[in-house]
Amino acid sequence: MFSRLPPSQFRVSSTAHTQQFSAEFEERKEGKFMEEEGQEGPTRVMMGVNQSSVKGYPYPSISSNYAFEWTLKKLVRSTRSQDFKLLFLHVQIPDEDGFNDMDSIFASPDDFKDMEKREKMRGIHLLEYFVKRCNEIGVACEAWVKKGDPKEVICHEVKRVHPDILVVGSRGLGHFHRVFVGTVSEYCSKHADCPTLVIKRKPEDMPKDPVDD
Numbered sequence: 001m002f003s004r005l006p007p008s009q010f011r012v013s014s015t016a017h018t019q020q021f022s023a024e025f026e027e028r029k030e031g032k033f034m035e036e037e038g039q040e041g042p043t044r045v046m047m048g049v050n051q052s053s054v055k056g057y058p059y060p061s062i063s064s065n066y067a068f069e070w071t072l073k074k075l076v077r078s079t080r081s082q083d084f085k086l087l088f089l090h091v092q093i094p095d096e097d098g099f100n101d102m103d104s105i106f107a108s109p110d111d112f113k114d115m116e117k118r119e120k121m122r123g124i125h126l127l128e129y130f131v132k133r134c135n136e137i138g139v140a141c142e143a144w145v146k147k148g149d150p151k152e153v154i155c156h157e158v159k160r161v162h163p164d165i166l167v168v169g170s171r172g173l174g175h176f177h178r179v180f181v182g183t184v185s186e187y188c189s190k191h192a193d194c195p196t197l198v199i200k201r202k203p204e205d206m207p208k209d210p211v212d213d
């Protein structure tokens with residue numbers, strides 16, 4: 001499985017490796033690759049990542065990408081890379097199913113099965129970006145996709161996986177926008193059962209509409 005291979009043995013830059021990543025992802029069982037709680041080993045940093053709201057899949061959001069690069073620079077590379085393991089979680093929202101209202105009327109069960117498969121593959125392609133970067137610099141990692149409300153799923157996975165720390169990106173929205181949009185980072189910082197580090201995106205990277213990411 002990819003999480004047990006040395007970084008140099010797992011690449012996802014080509015189509016063949018993309019298929020390998022997908023196959024290994026499908027075989028992944030709940031908790032199968034996670035270290036036992038209390039077992040000594042590298043510091044396990046869990047990161048909730050999402051796709052760009054502007055470009056869509058497979059591009060990471062501005063806040064996710066900046067939180068990732070910040071983690072590499074300030075945490076991982078500040079010591080020995082082998083002392084860390086990054087755990088990437090991408091949560092897909094069920095409503096984002098790729099069908100508009102009219103199409104849904106004519107969608108068969110097989111259509112929805114195909115759609116779910118395509119959605120999962122899009123999530124995997126997003127995770128490939130982070131996995132590839134980790135392999136390039138020799139950092140151990142795992143990555144998986146879940147479906148549901150991102151803030152609730154992230155907190156649930158924290159309870160299941162028991163990471164040492166949770167890192168989430170933030171758009172840095174003001175109070176007005178937070179009231180109407182809500183933020184995953186704010187929820188996780190209050191409810192996740194582990195220390196949570198919220199990384200705000202840089203002001204110069206902020207789009208014209210601050211809600212975009």
